[in-house]
Structure formats: structure tokens, C-alpha cells
């Protein structure tokens with residue numbers, strides 16, 4: 001959650017926020033796994049939308065972002081659109097979001113990589129093959145999951161700012177030397193990453209299980225999706241991309 005006041009982010013508070021965001025991502029995985037792959041959703045040749053060239057998922061994401069931009073979504077520095085080109089300005093009164101980040105943060109948006117990873121890597125792991133015709137609903141599930149993953153990854157900007165403020169003397173020389181590898185090493189906590197992966201898989205197991213009234217049967221039924229998909233998502237893409245955002249942010253931090 002964005003904070004209105006200055007200096008309210010700490011390493012503990014941003015980590016807590018990341019933990020809460022895990023829930024949103026796992027619910028998003030469950031919601032998308034409800035539908036089969038529905039490949040027409042992603043097929044540019046299938047969608048014949050007058051005045052629009054692209055797939056159905058692009059149509060839903062672009063148009064929803066347009067509405068949400070007018071409603072003020074992107075005035076929050078935690079939010080980054082997938083299609084920033086030609087987005088309308090907000091039409092609502094502004095909220096005094098914290099100016100915690102360095103202004104360079106605004107130029108970091110790695111949603112092109114998030115989008116590619118989602119379609120190419122995650123969906124084949126998550127969705128069973130098949131077609132039930134629910135393409136609009138599928139695209140809507142894709143959108144909320146994409147937004148949750150994107151928010152988590154770009155939250156790396158806040159994590160990096162906190163780390164920089166905690167130890168500028170360690171970060172500044174590496175930033176000035178543009179030492180990406182050194183920065184990556186300094187911001188990495190292998191044991192935290194392992195805890196995150198394990199917790200995510202546990203949450204996915206718990207949230208994905210059938211709940212009955214007979215507690216003896218809880219957890220015995222079929223899971224709503226394979227919980228290892230959640231931990232693989234984090235291990236292979238979410239954590240590495242969050243770290244990439246941190247490095248990009250730090251490189252702009254002393255400009």
C-alpha cells in the first residue's frame with residue numbers, strides 16, 4: 001500500500017508488503033487456473049475487433065488501463081502500466097502519494113519482460129490445455145494476475161530505496177562505478193529468497209485446497225492448481241525481475 005507520509009518505508013515494512021502481495025498473486029493464479037488455456041485469447045488472428053489490431057488480451061488490457069488511468073491508478077508510484085503509450089491523464093483529484101522514491105524511478109518500467117514471461121513461460125505451466133469459450137473472462141483473469149505480478153516486481157524500487165538509505169556508503173561507490181554485478185551481490189539475501197519461495201509454495205498449497213466442513217478431509221481433495229507453479233514463478237521470474245528493478249533503480253539513484 002502506498003503511504004502518504006515521508007519516510008514510512010523500512011526494510012521490515014517493505015518485506016511485509018511483499019508478503020501480503022504473495023496472497024494477491026496466489027489468488028490470481030487460482031483464478032486464472034480456473035480456465036483452460038483458451039488460446040484464442042492470445043491469437044491476433046482470432047480477434048477481429050473493428051478499429052483495433054491485436055489479440056483479445058491486448059484489447060482488454062489496453063482498454064482497462066485506459067479507464068484505470070483516468071480513474072487515477074497510475075498516479076500511485078507503485079503502479080506501472082503495460083501499455084504506457086498514449087495513456088490518458090487522470091481525471092480525478094490527486095492524492096498526495098509519498099515522494100519516497102528518487103525521480104529516476106518513473107523511467108523504470110519492465111512490463112514488456114513481464115508480459116513476455118507471462119505468455120511464454122507462466123501460462124503453459126498454469127493453464128491446462130483446452131477451450132471453454134470464456135475468452136473475455138480469461139483475459140480479465142490475466143489482467144489482474146499481470147497487474148499483481150507487475151506491482152510486486154516494480155516494488156523493487158521501494159526495496160532498493162530503503163536499502164540505499166540504510167547504507168549509502170556501501171551503495172554509492174558501486175553506483176558511481178556502474179557495477180551491476182556488485183550491486184546485485186550487495187542487494188541479494190539468499191536466505192530471504194529461500195524463505196520467500198518456501199512460503200509461497202506453502203501458501204499456494206493451503207489457498208488452493210478444497211475446504212469442506214469435515215476437517216478430516218481438508219487438504220485431501222484435488223488442489224486448484226499445482227503449488228509448485230507458484231514457487232517456480234517466484235524462483236525463476238518474480239525474484240530475478242524484482243532484483244533487476246532494484247539494480248536499474250540504484251543505477252539512477254545518484255543522478
Ligand SMILES: O=C(O)C(=O)C[C@]1(C(=O)O)C=C[C@@H](O)C=C1
Nearest residue numbers: 159188189190192193196239242
Ligand atoms: O527482501 C529483500 O531484501 C529483497 O530485496 C526482495 C527479494 C525478493 O524479491 O523476494 C529480492 C532480493 C533479495 O535477495 C531477497 C528477496
